[in-house]
Amino acid sequence: MTEPVVELREATITQEARAVLEGVSFELDKGEFAYLVGRTGSGKSSLLKTLYADLPLGAGSGAVAGFALGRLPQGKVPYLRRRLGIVFQDFQLLGDRTVADNLHFVLNATGWRGKAKRQQRVQEVLTQVGLSNVGNRLPHRLSGGEQQRVVIARALLNEPLVLLADEPTGNLDPEVATEIMELFREINHAGTAILMATHNFQLLDKYPHRVLTCRDGQLLDSAAR
Structure with missing residues (x-):
């Protein structure tokens, strides 16, 4: 048995001091893929932010990539994030700098x-996401799908154990969303666990995986027995 890359036990997820999810218990194993779904405001983003230590863990316990969340000193947060890849919907690329x-x-x-x-690693991840020739371009010169590929390349730089993706196809048209999902599938098959928040249920049908659902303050797990 391998140690889970994400584990929560009876955890409370808070946003602005208000509990949005309670009694959250689940594990994500190495190389596993799971979706995180739920209505807007149901706690999806807050859960992801808790996992990368942007929000403090409320009650309960949790660990991500070997780091205990409940007692994680602020100085250790960067070390946790080096073991993670984080993909945002709104890219958050620095517009005044080239992709490289x-x-x-x-x-x-x-x-x-x-x-x-560093140059070798940058070229490796750009090649991995199919953008080997865009290093000298500014982000605004790229399409939305290309910018999201750069974000994924950025998330892969430190060879993360787990990729946390918050609505990564939310701003993309269906064809480009499919291309991004194919890329995620390749990354997952190479051994990286992925937890992906999404509203796109067409992707769930096309690429079926375990589903974690935020509903009425609880986290429901399709894999629960």
């Missing part, structure tokens, strides 16, 4: 030393 410089910024921030080593 956006990726170098992350490598510098997470302690990579050696220019040649």
Whole structure:
């Protein structure tokens, strides 16, 4: 048995000091794929933010990539995030820097030393997401789908154990959303666990996986026995 990359036990998920989910218990194993669904305001984003330590864990216990959330000192948060990949709906790319410089910024921030080593890693992840020739472009010169691929490349820089994706296809048309899902499938098959929040139930039908549903303050698990 492998140790789960995400584990919550009777956890309370809070937003602005208000409990949005209570009694949350689930595990995500290495290499597993799960969807996170629910209505707007049901707690999906708050749950993801708790997992990457942007929001504090309320009651209960939790661990992500070997880091205990309940007693995680603020100084250890960057180390946790180096084990994670985070994909946002709104890209959050630095508009005044090239694609390559956006990726170098992350490598510098997470302690990579050696220019040649950083350049090699940037080219590796851009190639992995099918964008080997866009390193010198500014983000606004790319399509929405290409920008999301850059965001995914950024998330892969530190070879994460788990990818947390918050509505990664929310701003994309259906054809491009399918392309992004195919990319996620490749990443998942290579061994990275993925927890993906989405409203797109067509993707759930086309790419069936375990589903975690936020509803009425609870987290319901399609895999529960």
